[in-house]
Amino acid sequence: MESKRFSGFDLERELSVHWLRWTLLAWGVIAGWYLWNRWGQINGLALGDTDDNMRLMQVRALLDGQGWYDLRQYRLSPPGGLDIHWSRLVDLPIAALILIFKPFMGTPMAERLACGIAPLFPLGVTMAALGLTVRRLIAPAAWPLAIIILMGCTATMLMFVPLRIDHHGWQLACLALTVAGLADPRRARGGLTVGLSSAASLTIGLELLPYCAIAGAIVTLRWVWDGGEVRRIQAYALSLAGGSTLGFAVFASNANYAMRCDALTPVWLSVTIASGMLLFALSLLNPASRAARLGLAAVAGAAIAGGFAGLFPQCLSRPEGVSDELYNTWLNNVREARPIYKHSFAMGFPIAVLPVIGIIGAAVAAMRARTADQLVAWVAIGLFTAFAGAMLLWQIRAGPAAQLLAVPGATALAWIVVPWFLGHKWMPVRILGSAAAFLLVSGLFAGFVVKYVKVDTPKPNRAVVARANARCMSAAGMSLLDRSLPPSTLFTHVDLGPRLIVMTHHKGIAGPYHRNERAILDVHHAFTGKPEAFRPIARRYGAQYLLVCPNMAESTVYRAREPNGFYGQLAKGKVPAWLEPVRLPRKAPYRLWRIRYDRR
Template sequence: MIDIDQRAADGGEAKPEDAAPGPHAGLPRDLPPALRLPLERHWLALMLLAWLAIAGWFVWDRWTGIRWLSLGDTDDNMRLMQVRGLLAGQDWYDLRQYRMNPPAGFDIHWSRIVDLPIAGLILLFRQFTTPAMAERLACGIAPLLPLGVALVALGTTVRRLVGLAWWPVAVLFLLVGAAQTMSMFMPLRIDHHGWQLACLAVTVAGLCDPRGPRGGALVGLASVVSLAIGLEMLPYIAMAGVILTLRWVWDAGEERRLDAYAVSLGLGGAAAFAAFSSTANWALRCDAFTPVWLAVVVAAGVALYILAFLSPRAVIVRLALAVAVGAGIAIGFASFFPQCLGRPEQVSPELARTWLDNVREAKPVYAHPFRVAFPIVTLPVVGLIGALVAAWRARRGPWAVGWAAVALFTAFATAMLAWQTRAGPAAQLLAIPGAVALAAIAFPWILGHRLMPVRVIGAVLAFVIVSGSFATLAIQWLHIDPPSAYTRRVNAATGECMRTSRLMTLNRYPAATVFTFVDLGPRLITVTHHRAIAGPYHRNGAAILDVQHAFSRSPEQARAIMKRHGATLLLLCPNMAESTIYRSRNPGGFYDRMAHGMKYDWLTPLPLPAKSPYRLYRIS
């Protein structure tokens, strides 16, 4: 354990909450003080410098994509359209996208929270460059802001639970072992997942905070911000509340932590709803932070505040009260909002069958190829083992509860992978403290060994194993379960269909409503001046089904649907991933016939540049 009195004598500020009686406090004893002490004393400044260096590297590495505004995900494109609308004067509470499914448009279920930093960066860069370049720079830099928040929160957690100077290892493990997590912070990944992961990292830091009121408030505020952004982290938010309540059940002295959490959750939830919920989200819907979830948050806040106020001495009484509160909230939710007991998207059975049930990230990890699943689960499993070992080693110390919270959270996130693969980024993020704990146990022993080969080879092996990076290295070097030639061909074709330079050629034609694939719609309206019918968003469900029906059914039905939507152009991109679905599932349907060269007198081919991946037609 680090000697606090010695740190004070050395000039460092002695803070009891910084002492970390984890599995190994501080770095190995023989580390030069000239290196160890700055890591302990000036960690925040060094962390920010590390973040700036990492951000600079990623911007440089991804510069070509930034320059071409290569927003690869449909959600990133729609996020930019939402920001454009805000900067163009669209009402703060109006999140309707009017260039999708015109003329009425459709309401996106997000909020304005994530729009703010992107819009702020655009306005800043407009002072120095063109509006188009300002937009590209903002999209490149904005995702790196939540990365900074996540790094500081992770560093705080590791300093408290492992040791004051072990935070650089957490940064390294995040960079080399948590590929899915890092993918959410990459330049141009401007959708909301990075900010939600940052909120999750702050939540873990709050759970481990030795100062109860501060920790409870952090957990509550991070929870409501994440909820106001979207419901993707709802299971983790609920788990954080359960962990805090269990801390209070175990120790009545935790009432101030629970009290602060309850107040910040209830009042923060009400404030977030008032400030950020769109007009469309004032309805009793289940897919966003609507009055449904606001009622749950406020009720939980009030109930937990009462529990903290009462704080009976007997553990069994506190447990009974906690169970009663949980049961009461669950029963009330089922009674008042029975429509939300099923899928929160509330899509039709047909749309669930043809689209939502087939989303890859919504499938369990074991349903994916080994080359995909193995790197996702490796770090969470390593981190869970580390958290359990650390919790056992700290079982009689003051940080036992902190490690128990991390172990519970990591176990929950790892189990979530058996439900949906989209839990991967959160599971990898939550695994970092446990993985660093294993490193803090293994590295001092290895580096202190008398044999040089053990020190060198052992350190390398320990790093690639404990960081989880061995999984990715094994897949790459051994070519395990490589993708098929067909998959590579489809992925390449899809990339061509989304390319900015290719889509911009469509601007030679006057702005029109274009009937095209669902997955191409958001990219089309972002890069060109045209309008589209549908994007992959459940509130756009009727339009999605219309596109599916048009491409899957007879040519006569396809024409009727296109005319009903006012489409004057038909855009096809052969071999795009979505197009292969229409061909394989609906032989003889409209798209299958078009792919086989059928011609119709109501479709007039329009010229495009040589080597264009598209086929464009005028609809009459």
Template sequence: MNDGSLTRTLERDWVRWSLIAWGLIALYYVISRWTGIHFLQLGDTDDNMRLMQVRAWLGGQGWYDLRQYRMNPPLGFDMHWSRIVDLPLAGLIVLLRPFVGVREAEMLACGIAPLLPLSIVILGLGATVRRLIDPRAWPVAIGLLIVCPATMPMFMPERIDHHGWQLAMLSLTVAGLCDPRAARGGAIVGLASAVSLAIGLEMLPYAAMAGVILALRWVWDRTEAQRLSVYALSLGGGCAIGYALFASYANSVLRCDALTPVWLSVMVVGGALLFAMAWANPANRWVRLALALAAGGVVVVGFALVFPQCLGRPEQVSPELAKTWLNNVREAKPIYEHPFRTAFVIAVLPMIGVLGAMLATWRARGTARGGLWAPVLLFVAFAALMLLWQIRAGPAAQMLSVPGSAALIWLLVPMTLRSRSSVVRVLGTAGVVILASGSFTGPVMTPLDLRWTGLNLRYTPPDRPTKRVQVVDRAGARCPTMTALSPLDRIPAQIVFTFVDLGPRLITLTHHSAIAGPYHRNGDAILDVQHAFSGTPENFRATARRHGATLLLVCPNLSESTIYRVRSPNGFYAQLAHRKTFDWLEPIDLPRGSPLRLWRIKPE
């Protein structure tokens, strides 16, 4: 194949070749992580709860009933999610179980499902760099995406929760922002935002910023009215459809943590105002700016007046639970509160992406491509700044850095390749790629730096901190395994009193029920568990009796247990950890070498 035919292939058949690349990447990850797939190593509490949600639906639970009845039974508690992400997972299970059985079908579905949104991300970023850089630049985007250390774990086998799908919608959003076809671009941004909001509110700031960018684009250039009007209709209509199809019974009330009537009202009213502005489309730029500011003021003031309960934290947890749990979640802390080895790995690629987007926008000024780069630059810079709010913005910020990084490579690599010096051609090219991709951060990163799981609380005593962290990490790796928990199925199904972080994994791998999981709508049960382990033995026994718990399961040195020992050195768990016995606790033998300890709670 000569250079001309290769160029035409890259330009014409990019979708087909992108999907082939995705297939090869997916195959590699499935093979390389087969052990984890086989043992259903759902490392995050949300992944375990997602599977339980799918099991309940396939087992006959109603479409709009997202209550988890095996957590805090018999009443259970309502999840704030929707069933959008359940659909591909359930579809794979239903498709595979006639051939391999239920267990293997779940195993394979959990391995394959997270890789599906990766195909959308590859196509979204490919479309973006083709429009902004060159029609042949999409392979560079794929290569850069693969080396994003915070983004790619969201698509790994067993990562079945919503993060990958919301990143996929975000990749479509940035593609829509730079779409030269106004109507199509507006529809893509509006629908992608609506789907993301129907999945969950994690990407609400990005959806809001996309709307602001489109409004500013219209203020600057009134010919963008069509893009803005189509976006407004797609956003408002898409959210309305998403609410009608996917909002649970529990989300039909004025809650602040999901697409409830609260945020549905905001999106519909906001979309209506944007559509009215675009329809009026005054010729004077200052009038357009005044209309945009007025529309924003109406939405903000109206929200504050109509939904004052949502001006604080959307989770609406008690001050005590916020203090003991939510305020300490590591992924919800800003990047500057994290260790350098974590912050450096997360922040470098977004910074490179912003610099690359700035350079590309400057070089393209005065051209049609410059008008496409400007909204992307604003969006990429916003994503990077989100790290100053919460480090959980890292996966999105790194993914959105790809266009800017690709622009740097596309600009600088031809310069090094044209050099007369072989050293510059080889080492210079390699250096450009390593620097622009952020790959030089690799030696700084360790596998434990980028976990986004459970309560994410860890206490490190000032003496011998490294050894203590190793002990905690070892317990966190051993206790939630199938090998450790499956022996519990030899005991008749009961309600087990265990750590909050261990609850979702327990109900996923065994037939037992648990008291609490790390979910804010389960806040009262979380506090009950915390008080029981931190308080007196008598309080623990009374709490267990109130919840109907007949078994006690602990994992010594799990991060959550360390917190109880430190906060309450004389509390029930601290006494238990020091091998104190109680006549109302009967030890139950587990297989030799088990990291768990189990007792039967005797009735009074």
């Protein structure tokens, strides 16, 4: 007995029985390493994404007394402000951390710590949910392998790093919980998990709406195939409808009471409630015939789809509800909204590899399933992963979800393949073969491929643009603007707006948020139009200064669209007389002018 303890038997038992304790310990180690490794960025509040900057501004506004249901950002597009279609749900952990740290170290450092720590919470939820999934479907001790593979999911892990405070990490955590619910053999608990995680995801935002719909379809099809699944579909139906209603009542902003298609508004709330009621009604009927259940499910699906099309025809096109001009001018240029094949090999290949492996792994695991519940769960995960992989052909922003969903399938494949090599009689095969097999089935080999296989031709100005983006967004650059001017309204690039209001006392004009079509188009019209058209637009917002970042990515769009437009002429040194230069330090990344208006 003692020999078994020292030979690893007790370790396996410990990992199986106390898996959650060890998962939390692993999360703590990973979180600690992230905080140590990125402390410089945290201390400099280096929020690199516009959405992360805007999220912090939303939290600041809440803590400064702005209404719970008022999510307008009043320091952009003055005087009325910009409508932000988000939910307060993601603001809560950030605000709570700021309130905890503030008495001990002051507001600035409390904000930095909150932005560094908050993204690590959904990572912990995701690790636990994936561990639960592979324990249920593969083996009780398989969860460490899933966590290791998750750590190699580059696109997914970027959503959990310190300072990534926007909602994507929490939505991925909801998706991981949904998969755990689909894998749950206890029907009522599994349905409840899927319903509540879907409702929470929809409350946060609609980015994962297709995945929520697929999860609901899987729950329904399980009931169609097996009438004994009635408790699962009942729990799912009630929790989806009830959770969405609660999420809307507590977290929907005043603006989201309009019949919009881009958030959990009355449009999508009516869909979730109707879907829940219809599914619950079907479960009460629960005919014995599989064909009858399929017919009822088809009628319910047709009723929901037909009702949606009839009542909300405006939502059958772009959910953002933007004009063709805004789509072509701005939204079509958003990199993450482009399909994977329009990105470089170095970016696309590592993202696409793991979903393919995950699909293969889920298929193999389904063929080896020991129970009907495991078979259905693996089929569901395989379909989920295949759907996410197909979404990459639409937008590369599906990459984090696609990699996350591939983890269970990749773990199953590794659980089968790696032990075969470890048990081989030849030492070189055991060492080299097992290492190579893990690199292959985990998708980690993709990093070596893109490192040594050069198939992309780098654009000559890419480094220049990247340097300009970094310098203009930096805390050092922003501090120059804070010190050089009294609080003012600066007319500047759309992508610079959120960072400007976070790091300075100034106001901006626009941010990259689709509900603010007029402000975004005004900025583009001002920079691409004739010089004489600029001042009337700037006057509308009360702008006192013009701020540009030469070679910033957005500025290349202006120059490409209208080389002789206002920005194009500024870039060539043709500055109109009504722009008065403002002296900045020689190494400043910006150019700044005071706007002189005609006196009337």
